[in-house]
Amino acid sequence: MAATEHLLRQGSFPAFFGIVAIATLVIRYLYPDLFSQSPISKLPYVGTHVGLPIQKKISFMTNARKLLRDGYRKFHIYRTETALGQCVFLSRDSMVELLKKPDEVINFEKVVIKDFECKLTKLASSEPIVPHTIRSDLTPGLVRIIPRVAIEVARTIDNELPATDSWTAHNIYDKLLRIVAISAGSAFLGPESCHSEEWIQSAVGYTIDVVTGAVILKLFPSFLRPLAAKFVPAIKRVDRHRAGISRMMVPIIRERKEKANTPGYEKPDDMLQWMLDKAPEYGIENDEEMAYVQLGVGLVSIHSTTSTATQALYDLAARPEYFQPLRDEIAKALQESGGDFTKDSLYSCKLLDSFMKESQRMSPISMVIGKRILEEDVQLSNGVFLPKGTLVASPAEAVGNDPAHFENPDEFDGYRFYRLRQKGGLQGNLNQMVTANKQNLAFGYGKHACPGRFFAVAEIKLIVAHILLNYDIELADKSVGRYPNKFHGDACTPDTSKQLLFRKRLSGQSEI
Known part of the structure; x- marks a missing residue:
């Protein structure tokens, strides 16, 4: 107050109002x-x-x-x-x-x-062509696609996780990235292209570098981000991923286009072909643009599926009491389907569905x-x-985790949704993992729900089922119990540094 009176007595009105203006701006900012x-x-x-x-x-x-x-x-x-x-x-x-x-x-x-x-x-x-193709072709085609993906899942897991008589430690997140990229790729690109290292490295690395680059850029004021992007390594790698997928995919796309008019040519039954057929409708004429669309398909599917599968396996390894009930259910489903995984056999695995849904409730990809x-x-x-x-x-x-919606929400209960589904009727449908409703917002809601959830859930079930039937698993580090999640902003991720122990099942055979 004394300082203010002094300024006014001295006639220093500009200085006084300058101080007031600065103080106002600071207060407005804070x-x-x-x-x-x-x-x-x-x-x-x-x-x-x-x-x-x-x-x-x-x-x-x-x-x-x-x-x-x-x-x-x-x-x-x-x-x-x-x-x-x-x-x-x-x-x-x-x-x-x-x-x-x-x-x-x-x-x-x-x-x-x-x-x-x-x-x-x-x-x-x-990319409107992606959700449209998922809804019009991928989801309705799961009856045909699931048996093919099941074969790829089994082959890829056996390659990535060789069955041994002694316990062997694996970083399961890194292994699952490859397993998911190849298995999903069999539905996206076909059984040959999905094994290409160019596809695996680009599809896996692209998502990591896009997300990492975006996070780093947000540390800068918006007007500096274009300049900062020139020096962010992740952004530079994005360009390399785009170039890599273009090198791989453009020749495949051109070959398919050339063969399309050949008499007797049987078009491949995969996402790439379905999108090529729809490309004119969506104004996609450039082959490189179609190649980049495949990166987008990988971005929305591979890491989210890998994280969800990793969380389920962490929950499973920490709770061995679920092994036998799940194995019995899966074996029964396979026996009833003639020994092969089908859409119906996966649907009948209601305890597996409940366990995975509970894992997702406790550890959603995004909070x-x-x-x-x-x-x-x-x-x-x-x-x-x-x-x-x-x-x-x-x-x-x-x-x-609201007690008003879930009893004892902080406790993992793999039977939670299984019990609800046993009531039949509406409860049987509302409590499936793929159901998007206000009881389960993990996949969104209504017409805005994730269109790829049906394929993703089926793929995770195939992965978990194959591991259960053919391996014993344990936590490599039992000192902390179930591995704690990592949180960054609204993202909830598994601790990707952790390992699980695998060995060939002591029985030496799956139940089928």
Whole structure:
């Protein structure tokens, strides 16, 4: 006060108002809600409310699980700072209500562009041909495809995890990356191309480098990111992956196009061919562009499937009491199907489905689902008003651990969904792993649900079933029990440094 009076007496009005202006800017920067006119500023805020934006983002990146759970438990609808900026987190019912709105209202593509820094990582923010082909060809074709993928799963696991009489340690995450890339590739590219090291290395490495590059770029102010991208090693590797997949795929694509008009030519029954047939409809004329689409298919499938399968095997190795019931169920299903895995035999493995679904509930790939940017104002039925431009999401991991929805949610219960399905009727359908409803938001909801979940779940079941029937497994490090998950922002991942012990089953044979 004395300093202010001195400035005024001396007539130093410019200096005084300069100090006031600077102080106002600092306060506005550190306490944005004091000046905000946005309706969402009235919603409860969780986390570090005061401080620099980068401090708030770092707080979320290092402590998201606690923030999301605390916010959900206290408020159900709240907001916090995330890597993408301030986000409003909605309750389960509010998110379900929002996801019923058309794409013109809830924009997903803008989230992808921000999340993956698409302009700099060169990731296509939208490839409509991919979900359309999955829905129209891959999912309806699972009756034909599952037996073929099952053969590839068995062959690849046997190659990657040689059966030995003594315990052998394997980094199962790294092994599964190859197993999944090859097995999924048999459905995506065909039984020959899926074994190409160019495909395996590009499909696996591309996702890692796109995600790593985007995370690193977010450490820089937006105006510096184009310059920073020139020096980020992961971004440079993205270009190499694109070049590699082009070298591999373009000759295959051209050969298929040339043979298409040959009398008697039988087209391959895989994703690549289905998309080639649809390419004119989606304006894809360039062979390199079609090759890059295959990288996108790998990006949305290989790492997510690998992480989910790894989590299931970590849960299994930590709970050997499930081995025999699961083996008995799988063996019975195979006997009833004539010894081969089919769509129906996988469906009949209800305990396996329940175990995997419980593993996913406890360790979801992302603790957040339904990220959208609103393209217009939205008034929810509970009275909450969300203005245009708001980033919204739902804390799926917190919802999945709500005692109101699940009894003893912090305890792993592999029979949880099996018991519910035994009731039959609606409960039998609602509690399958692939079912996307408000009881299970892991795959999204309604028309926005992940279209590839049917194939992904089938592939994971094939992997887990083959391992159960042919191997004994244990945790290599038993001192910590089930290996703890790793958390980075809203991502929940298995500890990829951990190993599992494998040996040939003592019986020497599977039950079939």
